[in-house]
Amino acid sequence: xxxxxxxxxxxxxxxxxxxxxxxxxxxxxxxxxxxxxxxxxxxxxxxxxxxxxxxxxxxxxxxxxxxxxxxxxxxxxxxxxxxxxxxxxxxxxxxxxxxxxxxxxxxxxxxxxxxxxxxxxxxxxxxxxxxxxxxxxxxxxxxxxxxxxxxxxxxxxxxxxxxxxxxxxxxxxxxxxxxxxxxxxxxxxxxxxxxxxxxxxxxxxxxxxxxxxxxxxxxxxxxxxxxxxxxxxxxxxxxxxxxxxxxxxxxxxxxxxxxxxxxxxxxxxxxxxxxxxxxxxxxxxxxxxxxxxxxxxxxxxxxxxxxxxxxxxxxxxxxxxxxxxxxxxx
Amino acid sequence: xxxxxxxxxxxxxxxxxxxxxxxxxxxxxxxxxxxxxxxxxxxxxxxxxxxxxxxxxxxxxxxxxxxxxxxxxxxxxxxxxxxxxxxxxxxxxxxxxxxxxxxxxxxxxxxxxxxxxxxxxxxxxxxxxxxxxxxxxxxxxxxxxxxxxxxxxxxxxxxxxxxxxxxxxxxxxxxxxxxxxxxxxxxxxxxxxxxxxxxxxxxxxxxxxxxxxxxxxxxxxxxxxxxxxxxxxxxxxxxxxxxxxxxxxxxxxxxxxxxxxxxxxxxxxxxxxxxxxxxxxxxxxxxxxxxxxxxxxxxxxxxxxxxxxxxxxxxxxxxxxxxxxxxxxxxxxxxxxxxxxxxxxxxxxxxxxxxxxxxxxxxxxxxxxxxxxxxxxxxxxxxxxxxxxxxxxxxxxxxxxxxxxxxxxxxxxxxxxxxxxxxxxxxxxxxxxxxxxxxxxxxxxxxxxxxxxxxxxxxxxxxxxxxxxxxxxxxxxxxxxxxxxxxxxxxxxxxxxxxxxxxxxxxxxxxxxxxxxxxxxxxxxxxxxxxxxxxxxxxxxxxxxxxxxxxxxxxxxxxxxxxxxxxxxxxxxxxxxxxxxxxxxxxxxxxxxxxxxxxxxxxxxxxxxxxxxxxxxxxxxxxxxxxx
Numbered sequence: 030x031x032x033x034x035x036x037x038x039x040x041x042x043x044x045x046x047x048x049x050x051x052x053x054x055x056x057x058x059x060x061x062x063x064x065x066x067x068x069x070x071x072x073x074x075x076x077x078x079x080x081x082x083x084x085x086x087x088x089x090x091x092x093x094x095x096x097x098x099x100x101x102x103x104x105x106x107x108x109x110x111x112x113x114x115x116x117x118x119x120x121x122x123x124x125x126x127x128x129x130x131x132x133x134x135x136x137x138x139x140x141x142x143x144x145x146x147x148x149x150x151x152x153x154x155x156x157x158x159x160x161x162x163x164x165x166x167x168x169x170x171x172x173x174x175x176x177x178x179x180x181x182x183x184x185x186x187x188x189x190x191x192x193x194x195x196x197x198x199x200x201x202x203x204x205x206x207x208x209x210x211x212x213x214x215x216x217x218x219x220x221x222x223x224x225x226x227x228x229x230x231x232x233x234x235x236x237x238x239x240x241x242x243x244x245x246x247x248x249x250x251x252x253x254x255x256x257x258x259x260x261x262x263x264x265x266x267x268x269x270x271x272x273x274x275x276x277x278x279x280x281x282x283x284x285x286x287x288x289x290x291x292x293x294x295x296x297x298x299x300x301x302x303x304x305x306x307x308x309x310x311x312x313x314x315x316x317x318x319x320x321x322x323x324x325x326x327x328x329x330x331x332x333x334x335x336x337x338x339x340x341x342x343x344x345x346x347x348x349x350x351x352x353x354x355x356x357x358x359x
Numbered sequence: 360x361x362x363x364x365x366x367x368x369x370x371x372x373x374x375x376x377x378x379x380x381x382x383x384x385x386x387x388x389x390x391x392x393x394x395x396x397x398x399x400x401x402x403x404x405x406x407x408x409x410x411x412x413x414x415x416x417x418x419x420x421x422x423x424x425x426x427x428x429x430x431x432x433x434x435x436x437x438x439x440x441x442x443x444x445x446x447x448x449x450x451x452x453x454x455x456x457x458x459x460x461x462x463x464x465x466x467x468x469x470x471x472x473x474x475x476x477x478x479x480x481x482x483x484x485x486x487x488x489x490x491x492x493x494x495x496x497x498x499x500x501x502x503x504x505x506x507x508x509x510x511x512x513x514x515x516x517x518x519x520x521x522x523x524x525x526x527x528x529x530x531x532x533x534x535x536x537x538x539x540x541x542x543x544x545x546x547x548x549x550x551x552x553x554x555x556x557x558x559x560x561x562x563x564x565x566x567x568x569x570x571x572x573x574x575x576x577x578x579x580x581x582x583x584x585x586x587x588x589x590x591x592x593x594x595x596x597x598x599x600x601x602x603x604x605x606x607x608x609x610x611x612x613x614x615x616x617x618x619x620x621x622x623x624x625x626x627x628x629x630x631x632x633x634x635x636x637x638x639x640x641x642x643x644x645x646x647x648x649x650x651x652x653x654x655x656x657x658x659x660x661x662x663x664x665x666x667x668x669x670x671x672x673x674x675x676x677x678x679x680x681x682x683x684x685x686x687x688x689x690x691x692x693x694x695x696x697x698x699x700x701x702x703x704x705x706x707x708x709x710x711x712x713x714x715x716x717x718x719x720x721x722x723x724x725x726x727x728x729x730x731x732x733x734x735x736x737x738x739x740x741x742x743x744x745x746x747x748x749x750x751x752x753x754x755x756x757x758x759x760x761x762x763x764x765x766x767x768x769x770x771x772x773x774x775x776x777x778x779x780x781x782x783x784x785x786x787x788x789x790x791x792x793x794x795x796x797x798x799x800x801x802x803x804x805x806x807x808x809x810x811x812x813x814x815x816x817x818x819x820x821x822x823x824x825x826x827x828x829x830x831x832x833x834x835x836x837x838x839x840x841x842x843x844x845x846x847x848x849x850x851x852x853x854x855x856x857x858x859x860x861x862x863x864x865x866x867x868x869x870x871x872x873x874x875x876x877x878x879x880x881x882x883x884x885x886x887x888x889x890x891x892x893x894x895x896x897x898x899x900x901x902x903x904x905x906x907x908x909x910x911x912x913x914x915x916x917x918x919x920x921x922x923x924x925x926x927x928x929x930x931x932x933x934x935x936x937x938x939x940x941x942x943x944x945x946x947x948x949x950x951x952x953x954x955x956x957x958x959x960x961x962x963x964x965x966x967x968x969x970x971x972x973x974x975x976x977x978x979x980x981x982x983x984x985x986x987x
Contacts, residue, residue, distance in 0.1 A: 058526055092550070096590060103624045189473070
């Protein structure tokens with residue numbers, strides 16, 4: 030027993046190094062996941078051994094190992110934050126590997142200093158009552174129970190995957206805003222002034238965008254054929270015939286016109302109608318840019334209700350609002 | 360000295376108290392633990408079949424699904440309760456196996472409820488927090504759904520580290536972190552109970568009673584910050600106890616270090632748990648001082664001081680928002696309780712619309728626990744007067760229970776608050792109740808009644824556990840997964856909501872201020888990284904876009920409005936369509952309240968999937984924009 034008492038340290042060190050290499054080299058999940066789990070828990074095990082060098086029952090040792098394994102990323106992450114080290118993958122792996130190696134040194138030093146500890150003698154009163162049946166049979170029954178429990182998860186996954194949901198198709202038309210500052214919201218988020226500035230900028234850019242994305246996604250559960258018709262100022266500007274299978278998305282970039290980037294008073298209306306073939310009469314989905322057409326009669330009768338100004342003489346009027354809504358924290 | 364089985368002291372093991380003696384045999388008393396585990400596993404499968412029946416049929420209206428779900432639960436609860444409450448001797452290892460099996464079984468059912476994605480609202484918030492941390496490499500990142508949570512990044516740190524090491528998805532890593540934390544908490548709790556009561560059996564029964572806490576199998580096992588913090592709370596209590604009772608000064612110091620590390624981790628991970636930990640440490644210090652255990656009092660007093668300073672330091676330097684976050688809740692509770700104690704009405708409205716059977720079960724459970732606390736406290740005072748832990752539990756349990764009843768009956772949202780508080784209050788309560796139950800089972804009358812009496816005790820405890828499940832989460836109207844229900848938490852999360860949220864992030868970018876119903880709200884935060892607002896009922900309360908609505912929308916910087924045609928067809932089982940809706944609607948949302956957005960000049964209809972539409976209020980400046 031004394032001869033092998035440092036085997037655990039060696040195993041932990043090897044797992045940590047291999048785990049670090051596997052994660053760094055982006056090896057397959059079959060290699061990375063088990064080694065990574067080993068790397069994650071190795072510091073907890075080693076430091077629980079180093080700090081609590083007394084003999085502990087298996088359950089307590091395992092619990093303290095898990096607890097310490099959870100504590101290290103929390104305290105380590107906070108330390109990195111204080112040192113202005115970004116917590117990307119490399120930092121986490123470096124932290125776990127360094128903690129493991131330091132743990133190896135700490136436990137080794139601890140064990141060199143002290144004689145091998147002995148397991149506490151079991152009190153006669155602590156003898157567990159005999160279980161019926163041999164150990165092998167009990168193990169088999171436990172194994173069977175584990176299989177059934179895991180089987181319940183597999184069964185539930187299959188059941189959830191088979192669950193029926195109503196099929197649908199999504200159409201969207203959104204202005205393209207290329208604003209690096211706002212897209213890096215997460216980077217800026219610790220700086221409220223920068224956030225507000227990026228928000229204002231993005232809202233302004235959104236109003237003056239010159240391109241838009243037109244996107245169709247099929248989630249009908251079956252392949253479908255569509256016709257997408259884009260109208261500008263009431264006239265057909267583009268027509269696309271699209272065939273999409275389940276889960277497939279079609280996307281194109283189009284010119285985007287609004288009253289903000291068009292000559293004053295000009296008709297800048299845009300209307301996208303998606304038809305589910307063979308029906309080319311009634312639009313299945315539609316999207317617009319919010320601009321009203323100059324004359325509703327320019328639209329076929331079936332589409333007039335899709336104009337923002339349909340059924341009203343004038344739009345509601347009130348002063349403009351300077352919005353700094355984007356990225357404003359609650 | 361701690362014995363191998365986790366109990367404290369040979370003396371205690373050699374001379375078990377009368378309450379710890381094995382009572383009469385129950386049906387399960389001779390069944391091997393392995394067979395009980397097998398029965399429990401079958402129970403998990405049967406309950407999962409109930410879930411599958413819900414998915415395949417009418418969801419919560421599936422009667423066969425309900426039968427299967429509850430039959431499975433009985434297969435889980437009855438053998439474990441029967442074995443723990445039987446009079447046949449159990450070793451520490453056997454008790455640990457039983458409570459591990461119970462905890463793991465209920466966690467499997469939590470996973471099997473929605474095995475493909477996170478579905479519980481709060482999990483979306485931490486999903487987003489973890490994604491933000493992985494992408495930005497920073498702590499304290501903005502989280503639109505849980506601004507306070509950004510200052511308590513413990514679970515995101517642990518999950519990010521695990522993902523970085525393994526390459527697992529956030530969902531898989533989150534399930535591992537939450538599951539292990541939950542199990543660690545329960546086992547630490549057991550070890551703490553063993554230390555307090557000096558009996559595996561009563562400690563096991565205490566954990567069994569604790570399992571009836573309404574939020575244990577839901578909120579305390581979800582991928583949320585409280586789940587992880589509870590594991591640290593348990594670890595700190597056990598390490599604190601060991602730092603006080605170990606014979607070797609070196610070992611005492613070492614356990615003390617572990618306790619301090621656990622305190623720091625708790626403070627960084629979850630606000631309420633860190634306050635409760637501080638209170639618990641102070642309570643044990645006080646009880647130790649009262650019972651004359653000065654060394655223990657000093658040790659726990661020091662730990663309580665470290666915890667209090669850590670909490671104060673964290674709030675002052677890192678999370679000053681915590682005070683404003685909790686102020687309204689505390690003020691509301693205080694004013695309701697004050698009104699109640701002054702003899703007036705608290706103004707509390709019943710938020711519960713549970714079936715009468717659930718309410719009856721709940722009231723019976725409250726009554727039984729109250730009686731057992733009284734009996735247990737009497738036992739504690741009579742037999743353990745010099746024992747600091749038990750006296751601490753008695754004081755904490757009794758006061759906590761009274762406070763919990765006051766909150767439940769006297770404050771608005773009392774049921775929810777009391778349910779969440781039960782996580783902490785049930786810690787001492789379960790010990791006191793376990794003392795009472797064990798004592799009750801050992802009385803002469805019960806012994807004479809034999810197996811019938813044991814069966815009655817088992818039935819009562821199983822009824823308490825079922826009460827915890829029935830009145831916990833998910834609520835009765837989404838007990839089984841199934842078809843979409845409007846504005847109602849998990850049952851509103853379908854692939855369609857997830858697709859819209861993913862689309863919003865891809866096409867609109869993060870952080871847009873969106874008006875949305877309660878159903879899609881957390882999904883927009885989690886998958887979409889959007890900033891949906893809570894004050895949105897006004898957007899859906901008029902058939903036309905009026906100046907007042909426009910002005911309010913502008914004041915809240917609303918950029919997009921989401922509408923869902925399903926809101927016009929059915930009422931929300933959760934009570935409200937929108938997070939800020941004061942009155943529960945009695946009829947579905949009028950269609951014109953949604954469709955008005957089709958006919959506002961300057962409002963672009965940017966997304967249409969036949970059910971959910973998104974309208975852009977800002978692309979033309981703002982709506983309503985000035986006429987040229």
